[in-house]
Amino acid sequence: MDDTILNFIGGSYRQGSERKTFPNFNPATGEQIGLVQEASADDVADAVAAAKKALQGPWGKMTTAERVKLISAVATEIERRSDDFLEAEVADTGKPRGVASHIDIPRGAANFRMFADVISTIPGEAFTTDTPDGGQANNYTVRKPKGVIAVICPWNFPLLLMTWKVGPALACGNTVVVKPSEETPRTATLLGEVMNAVGMPEGVYNVVHGFGPNSAGEFLTSNSEVDAITFTGETGTGQAIMQKAAMGVRDVSFELGGKNPAIVFADADLDKAVEGLSRAVFLNTGQVCLGTERVYVERPIYEEFVERLAAAGKGFKPGVIDDPTYLGPLISAEHRDKVLGYYSRAVDEGATVVTGGGVPKVENAQADGFFVEPTVWTGLSHDSTVMREEIFGPCCGVIPFDAEDEVIALANDSPYGLCASIWTENMSRGHRVAASMDVGVCWVNSWFLRDLRTAFGGSGHSGIGREGGVHSLEFYTELTNICVKL
Numbered sequence: 001m002d003d004t005i006l007n008f009i010g011g012s013y014r015q016g017s018e019r020k021t022f023p024n025f026n027p028a029t030g031e032q033i034g035l036v037q038e039a040s041a042d043d044v045a046d047a048v049a050a051a052k053k054a055l056q057g058p059w060g061k062m063t064t065a066e067r068v069k070l071i072s073a074v075a076t077e078i079e080r081r082s083d084d085f086l087e088a089e090v091a092d093t094g095k096p097r098g099v100a101s102h103i104d105i106p107r108g109a110a111n112f113r114m115f116a117d118v119i120s121t122i123p124g125e126a127f128t129t130d131t132p133d134g135g136q137a138n139n140y141t142v143r144k145p146k147g148v149i150a151v152i153c154p155w156n157f158p159l160l161l162m163t164w165k166v167g168p169a170l171a172c173g174n175t176v177v178v179k180p181s182e183e184t185p186r187t188a189t190l191l192g193e194v195m196n197a198v199g200m201p202e203g204v205y206n207v208v209h210g211f212g213p214n215s216a217g218e219f220l221t222s223n224s225e226v227d228a229i230t231f232t233g234e235t236g237t238g239q240a241i242m243q244k245a246a247m248g249v250r251d252v253s254f255e256l257g258g259k260n261p262a263i264v265f266a267d268a269d270l271d272k273a274v275e276g277l278s279r280a281v282f283l284n285t286g287q288v289c290l291g292t293e294r295v296y297v298e299r300p301i302y303e304e305f306v307e308r309l310a311a312a313g314k315g316f317k318p319g320v321i322d323d324p325t326y327l328g329p330l331i332s333a334e335h336r337d338k339v340l341g342y343y344s345r346a347v348d349e350g351a352t353v354v355t356g357g358g359v360p361k362v363e364n365a366q367a368d369g370f371f372v373e374p375t376v377w378t379g380l381s382h383d384s385t386v387m388r389e390e391i392f393g394p395c396c397g398v399i400p401f402d403a404e405d406e407v408i409a410l411a412n413d414s415p416y417g418l419c420a421s422i423w424t425e426n427m428s429r430g431h432r433v434a435a436s437m438d439v440g441v442c443w444v445n446s447w448f449l450r451d452l453r454t455a456f457g458g459s460g461h462s463g464i465g466r467e468g469g470v471h472s473l474e475f476y477t478e479l480t481n482i483c484v485k486l
């Protein structure tokens with residue numbers, strides 16, 4: 001793998017104009033594996049200018065069918081080069097290959113393919129209107145791209161979350177400037193090769209590397225030629241970006257943090273609930289915005305559930321071996337410090353550590369990786385910090401409950417509103433409780449089961465807007481209503 005990670009601007013790979021670099025680490029070994037060329041303010045301005053110019057060039061003049069052909073070719077090319085994407089994603093994130101090969105990379109391709117389908121089949125809206133003079137008018141809407149979209153991404157599912165935004169943005173005829181997380185620059189950069197290989201016009205897809213404040217992230221959101229900003233990441237960052245978006249009254253789409261609850265009723269199929277929640281708590285080492293960190297279990301099955309979830313947690317071994325019983329590292333030493341801070345705080349707040357709570361022993365090339373133990377707590381109060389703040393690690397607190405109304409109130413008592421899961425064999429209860437959750441997405445007897453056509457996003461501190469299927473079009477297009485007096 002090339003050690004130097006470059007910006008991709010106007011169809012060409014470029015160093016940063018100030019020749020500043022920052023290191024890229026493999027979280028599984030703690031080793032530095034590359035240097036990233038940081039984009040300067042001028043580089044970011046160039047990328048935005050290239051994106052703007054592309055809107056006036058061949059891209060802006062293409063028919064939907066021509067754009068769809070190119071976007072579908074991007075999906076096919078990602079699939080053809082899936083090994084390269086896999087290597088790049090695994091190097092940046094340290095996640096086991098099995099996770100990246102089943103989730104991150106296929107979703108990277110699917111995100112382009114699905115939005116190519118959506119844009120090909122979306123119907124228009126039309127109304128015939130009676131007019132005051134006894135005549136009629138016909139109203140119909142046309143969709144237009146918003147323009148240059150800034151796409152700011154996190155590190156937990158780098159290709160998946162970036163393409164989830166780039167796919168619909170391009171399908172709607174926009175151009176993009178992507179700012180990947182400083183922790184995971186590789187797959188966004190590699191996608192530039194794919195764009196060139198399929199013949200995407202230059203400037204349609206651009207990538208600038210760097211950090212947030214006073215770096216590429218802020219340069220991008222402050223650039224007045226950017227027409228809208230889409231972001232996935234931490235709630236506080238969303239607030240900072242929103243302030244920049246206010247300049248020029250630009251639209252935002254935010255998918256932010258969560259402190260997602262699961263509710264397990266006594267009539268749940270316990271095998272399914274334990275299997276589902278062991279994924280919801282531990283998958284991707286808990287670095288999933290949809291992950292479960294609060295589990296409410298009805299009292300008659302509480303003890304058994306805790307024992308079985310803890311056994312599932314204990315069953316994971318630290319490492320990146322391609323075997324589902326292995327759990328990868330956290331993304332960075334800094335993030336590990338944050339998670340371990342919550343591990344100690346849980347004890348200070350009165351938790352019983354049923355399993356985990358520390359750093360595992362790893363005796364191989366990954367001895368310096370950023371691993372933590374999968375952790376299950378009981379005894380925490382619903383109001384404790386650990387049960388209220390997003391940790392983003394492989395851990396959860398389990399709390400017993402006695403009544404449906406009580407647990408609905410507990411689950412909804414959070415400033416976040418991203419997702420929830422309900423586990424019960426009583427389907428009328430499943431529907432009822434799911435509908436009472438103040439969240440964007442609620443699963444019943446499953447978790448992270450995704451149909452890309454559905455609305456996806458969160459309420460409250462978890463985000464603004466919904467993306468997915470036709471819902472993405474609300475953000476990535478402007479509607480013009482045309483009224484023709486007959």
Ligand SMILES: NC(=O)C1=CN([C@@H]2O[C@H](COP(=O)(O)OP(=O)(O)OC[C@H]3O[C@@H](n4cnc5c(N)ncnc54)[C@H](O)[C@@H]3O)[C@@H](O)[C@H]2O)C=CC1
Binds near residue numbers: 211233238241
């Ligand atoms: N999907 C999610 O909900 C995610 C949540 N997180 C949470 O966020 C915490 C911090 O992780 P970070 O990667 O530091 O998240 P972050 O929200 O700070 O960073 C995400 C992206 O935003 C950029 N960014 C940061 N500040 C910015 C600014 N002022 N203007 C423009 N761009 C900016 C970053 O460079 C990165 O590309 C994690 O510990 C975790 O709790 C992190 C990743 C994903």
Ligand SMILES: O=C(O)/C=C/C=C(\O)C(=O)O
Binds near residue numbers: 164289290
């Ligand atoms: O399936 C999706 O579109 C998104 C999944 C995961 C996240 O959004 C996340 O962890 O940030």
